[in-house]
Structure formats: C-alpha cells, structure tokens
Amino acid sequence: MKVIAVINQKGGEAKTTTVRNLSYIFSQNNKKVLTIDMDAQGNLTTNSGILKREVNTIVDVFTGSKNINDVIINVHKNLDHIPNNMEMSDFSLFLEKSAGWTKLLKDYIKTIKNDYDYIFIDCPPALDFCTYNSLGAADEVIITLQAEENSVEGISDLIRSINMIRERDNENLNVLGIAITKFKKSTNLQNQFYNLLKNHFGDLVFETVIRDNIKIAEANYNHKSVVQFDKNSNGAKDYIALSIEILNRI
Numbered sequence: 735m736k737v738i739a740v741i742n743q744k745g746g747e748a749k750t751t752t753v754r755n756l757s758y759i760f761s762q763n764n765k766k767v768l769t770i771d772m773d774a775q776g777n778l779t780t781n782s783g784i785l786k787r788e789v790n791t792i793v794d795v796f797t798g799s800k801n802i803n804d805v806i807i808n809v810h811k812n813l814d815h816i817p818n819n820m821e822m823s824d825f826s827l828f829l830e831k832s833a834g835w836t837k838l839l840k841d842y843i844k845t846i847k848n849d850y851d852y853i854f855i856d857c858p859p860a861l862d863f864c865t866y867n868s869l870g871a872a873d874e875v876i877i878t879l880q881a882e883e884n885s886v887e888g889i890s891d892l893i894r895s896i897n898m899i900r901e902r903d904n905e906n907l908n909v910l911g912i913a914i915t916k917f918k919k920s921t922n923l924q925n926q927f928y929n930l931l932k933n934h935f936g937d938l939v940f941e942t943v944i945r946d947n948i949k950i951a952e953a954n955y956n957h958k959s960v961v962q963f964d965k966n967s968n969g970a971k972d973y974i975a976l977s978i979e980i981l982n983r984i
C-alpha cells in the first residue's frame with residue numbers, strides 16, 4: 735500500500751484534478767483506491783459527486799466523533815472517498831497546538847491500510863495543519879505545478895517543508911516527481927519555464943506534461959474523470975500517460 739500526497743501551497747495548480755484523475759485511472763486498473771480530501775474547500779468531494787454538506791467528513795475523525803471507517807464513502811467500484819467541508823478551517827488552528835499534531839492522519843490511516851493498494855491525499859493551497867498532516871502520512875509526494883513564474887517561485891518553500899517533515903516525523907517520505915499541469919505548448923514563456931524546471935530538477939520532472947485542455951475542466955464540472963468524460967481527449971491521454979509513469983517510478 736502506498737500513500738501519495740498531491741501538494742502545492744499555491745492555489746489552482748491542478749492538485750484536485752490530478753488526484754481525481756489518477757485515482758480514477760488506478761481504480762480502473764483493478765487497484766483498490768481511497769482518496770482523502772484534506773482541503774476544507776471540499777473540491778475533490780464535490781468533483782467526486784458527493785454533496786459535502788450532507789456527509790460526515792475527515793474533520794469528524796480529527797475531533798474524535800467518528801471512526802475513520804464511518805466516514806468512507808464508495809464512489810464506484812474500487813474507489814472510495816473521505817470527504818471534507820468548511821469545518822476543517824477553524825478546527826486545524828486548535829489542533830496545531832497539540833503534541834504530535836503532524837502524525838494524526840498517519841495514525842488514522844494505519845487502521846485501514848490493508849483495505850487499499852493506493853491512498854491519494856488532496857492537499858489544500860497552504861503549508862498548514864492539513865498539508866503537514868498529509869506529508870506526515872505520505873510515502874510519496876507529487877508536486878503539481880504550472881510552468882509560470884509565480885508558480886515556480888514557491889517551489890523552494892515547498893521543498894523546505896517536505897524536508898522538514900522528513901527530518902521530523904517521516905524519514906521515508908519521497909518526492910516522486912513534479913507534474914507540470916495546464917501546459918500551453920504554444921506559449922514561449924511556458925516553454926521557457928518548462929526548460930528552467932527541467933534544467934534545475936532534471937528527471938524529477940515527469941516526462942508527461944498535462945496540457946491545458948478544456949475537457950479536463952468540463953469533466954470536473956460534470957463530476958467525472960476526464961477519462962470517463964472524453965477518453966479521446968488530450969486530457970485523458972495525458973493523465974493515462976502520467977499514471978503509467980507514476981507506476982513505473984513506484
């Protein structure tokens with residue numbers, strides 16, 4: 735069983751979209767998959783077709799009012815999901831003060847580990863309680879990133895946080911790769927930033943680039959993976975290629 739956290743503290747870098755699509759593709763390949771929404775925005779929960787205000791969430795596990803088994807929702811064959819909603823935002827501030835707070839999620843996951851081949855965690859756009867708990871629980875990290883100046887700028891803070899959690903709590907934490915998302919091939923500037931990232935991070939950058947593709951956004955809106963929504967789209971092809979690369983690296 736592998737726990738994979740998809741992370742970037744910047745908003746809109748396609749973390750949720752990446753979790754949604756990779757988890758779908760893995761589940762279609764007969765792997766038992768769980769997704770955990772650690773973002774209080776609850777986007778992954780909505781994109782999974784779940785009404786987030788009507789369900790128990792990961793917050794109920796952190797507060798101790800529910801067992802982790804009681805908040806798992808089946809999305810379809812081989813794919814389960816643990817929801818989130820706005821409650822997490824207030825709650826996390828309180829929890830950060832308790833000892834061992836970065837290891838809470840890891841302990842909850844321990845009890846369900848054997849039920850899954852892969853657990854994907856969708857992180858919020860912040861280096862906060864939820865992201866640190868996700869890093870504390872993960873075996874592998876995937877960083878999603880747009881090839882743009884403002885996106886590339888934050889990456890050293892992100893790597894520093896990953897290193898901190900590795901040293902403090904989780905010595906086996908591995909950065910599996912950097913996935914470039916929403917890539918506009920025809921834009922010179924994006925190509926320049928892509929080359930800059932390749933030069934700096936080398937093979938850590940996945941060979942597969944997720945192109946900017948409206949079918950991906952439409953699939954999200956329809957609460958589907960792009961592979962379900964339009965299997966011939968560039969978006970579907972890119973996420974399938976990325977999932978093969980990920981499997982080869984793991």
Ligand SMILES: Nc1ncnc2c1ncn2[C@@H]1O[C@H](COP(=O)(O)OP(=O)(O)OP(=O)(O)O)[C@@H](O)[C@H]1O
Binds near residue numbers: 747749773777951
């Ligand atoms: N390859 C793509 N092509 C076109 N649109 C995309 C692509 N990937 C993601 N999007 C769209 O970009 C927006 C942001 O994506 P997403 O919500 O996955 O990012 P995020 O990193 O999870 O954001 P947040 O930080 O707010 O959680 C969404 O509207 C999504 O549909």
Ligand SMILES: [Mg+2]
Binds near residue numbers: 749750773777
């Ligand atoms: Mg998101």
